[in-house]
Amino acid sequence: MTLISVLLPAIQRDLGLDRAELALVNNAYAVSFCGLLLLSGRLGDLLGLRRTLVVGMVAFGLASVANAAATSFAVMLLARFGQGIGAALTAPAAMALAGIVFRDPQRRARAIAIWGGLPVVGATSGILLSGVVANWVSWRWAFVVPAAVVGLVLVLLPRVMPPAPETRRIRVDVLGAMLVTAGLCGVCYGLVEAAEQGWAAAGVLVPLLAGLVTLGSFALWAARAEHPLVPLSFFRSRKRLMGLLGVMLASSGTFTTTYFLPLYFQQQQAFSPLMTSIAFLPYGIAMFATGLFAGWLAVTAGARRMTAIGFAVGAAGLALLGQLDVASPYVGTLLAGLVVFPVGAALIFSAATAATMDGVPDEQAGLAGGVLNTAMEGGPTIGFALPVSIAGAHTSRLTGGGTDAAVATADGYGFAFTIAAAAYVAAIALSLLTLRRR
Structure with missing residues (x-):
């Protein structure tokens, strides 16, 4: 999702896309991924998790190659839809297999908590990689990287993955x-x-x-x-519902930062794509460093405590980014927000994922992975619509009053970050109330 964000201007120029076509190319992946996750999760339980993982990875890899070779809007759009379909098949199966590989309950809980932090790492890596690629080679090479990863996974899978459990007969709804x-x-x-x-x-x-x-x-x-397809009893757990909400809010906050800040750096601060990636290095380092121990903390300290702490740290980071204006120096509240927010997001992801998957039986592992990934994808989808609308409305209000467009745009970004921080503060109380010990 974030791999394409820094590349959009170059893709628009090379393929001759108008604004509407560019928006469709950007969003096609999210629509197909989000729409198919629940069905794909159930297919993993039905057809076998390992088989579903392989099919999804192959589809994702072929679509990535098609993106790299695209010469028209139609091919690029279809390839982006194909990537989303492959990802929808892959993500629930991968998560369910992580829970099956680690049979010991403590190791399983830690593995799933670590898995919960990986999407934020992936989002940050997309920003870092795409800026480097856009600066030195064609944007097309950025799509070669995921295709190469698919090849590596397919080679290693038979060696490292134990035999898949027997598939069971399940009626298809x-x-x-x-x-x-x-x-x-x-x-x-x-x-x-x-x-x-x-x-x-x-x-x-x-x-x-x-x-x-x-x-x-x-x-x-x-x-x-x-x-x-999805039994409503799956949502009876108060802990699971709070975990899903936590995942949505964490992914929404992550997408908001990785959407607004590259635009701010390149439009208001005149950064090159490479400089934009370098500016995100502290963000990535904080994310990776927190991910090293977030899984352990989520298991030892408990989902309730770690979710609340994650929201508190994340709210502080978003509040710092809310101070953004057109002349904000990089070293200051902007850099502090870039370091503080990813720490909170990684903690939320790990703790909320552990809370969501706690107590899920093996026969619903694929379903649980599909539901969790739907929440994880729903966050960025909502995190694209609501913050952009909030920022746009605030910017329009300022420009209508005579404020310079560049100043108003930067203030709109800061206002959206402030509203997001307020939502995180409300989530602290909700997580403490919902996840309280019985």
């Missing part, structure tokens, strides 16, 4: 699969287009409302079906 996939795709598309068209546009309201109605129909069907 075809109607439920159609409803949830169509509903999630509609909601995700409406949200990502809201940032481009505005909330009142027909191209936003129609898919958004249709998606919500379809998801409501899915919930009614799941409550009545004998073998639903």
Whole structure:
């Protein structure tokens, strides 16, 4: 998702895309990934986790190669959709296999907590890698890297992965699969287009409302079906619901920072793509360093305490970034926010993932991975629509009053970060209340 963010200007120039086409290329991955995660998670339980992982990785790798070779808008768009489909198959199966490989409960909990911190590491790596690639070689090489990773995984998988458990006969809830996939795709598309068209546009309201109605129909069907795609009993756990909310908020905050700050560095501070990547180095180092012990902390200190601490640290980091203006020096509150926020996000991811997966039986491992990844993907989708809308509205209000456009844009970014910090503060109390010991 973040690999393409720094590359968008170069892709637009080489392929001759207009703004609407560029937005579709940027968002196609998120729509297909988000829409198919729940179905893909259930397919892992049905067809076998290892088989689903291999199929997803192959699809992701082939789509990445197609992105690298794309010479037109249509090919690029289809390849981005293909990447999202491959990722949707891969992510739930990979997470479920991590829980199966580590049979000891303590080691399993720590492994899953570590897994929970990997998406933030991936998001940061995308920013760092894409800036380097854009500076020295063609943007096309950025898509070769994930294809190479796929090749490495396929070579190592038979050597390091134990034999997959026997697949079980599970009835496929075809109607439920159609409803949830169509509903999630509609909601995700409406949200990502809201940032481009505005909330009142027909191209936003129609898919958004249709998606919500379809998801409501899915919930009614799941409550009545004998073998639903996603049993509603899966969401009865208060701890699991708070874990999913934590994952959504952490991923939303991460996407907000990795979306606004590259724009700020390149537009307001005139940084090159390479300098933008270098500016994110402290962010990446803080993320990697926290990830080294976040899994251990999530298990030893407990999900309740670590989730609340993560939200507190994350809120402090977002509040520091909220001081952003057009003349903010890099060394100061901006750098402090770049270091503090990823520490909080990594702690939230690990603790919330551990809370979500706690007590999930093996036969629902793929389903749990699909639900968790849907929350993880839903965060960035919402984190694209709401903060961009908030920042845009604040910027429009300032420019309408005569404020310079560059100043108003930077202030809009800072205002969006401040609102996000307030949401994290509210989440502290909610996590302490929801995850309290019985």
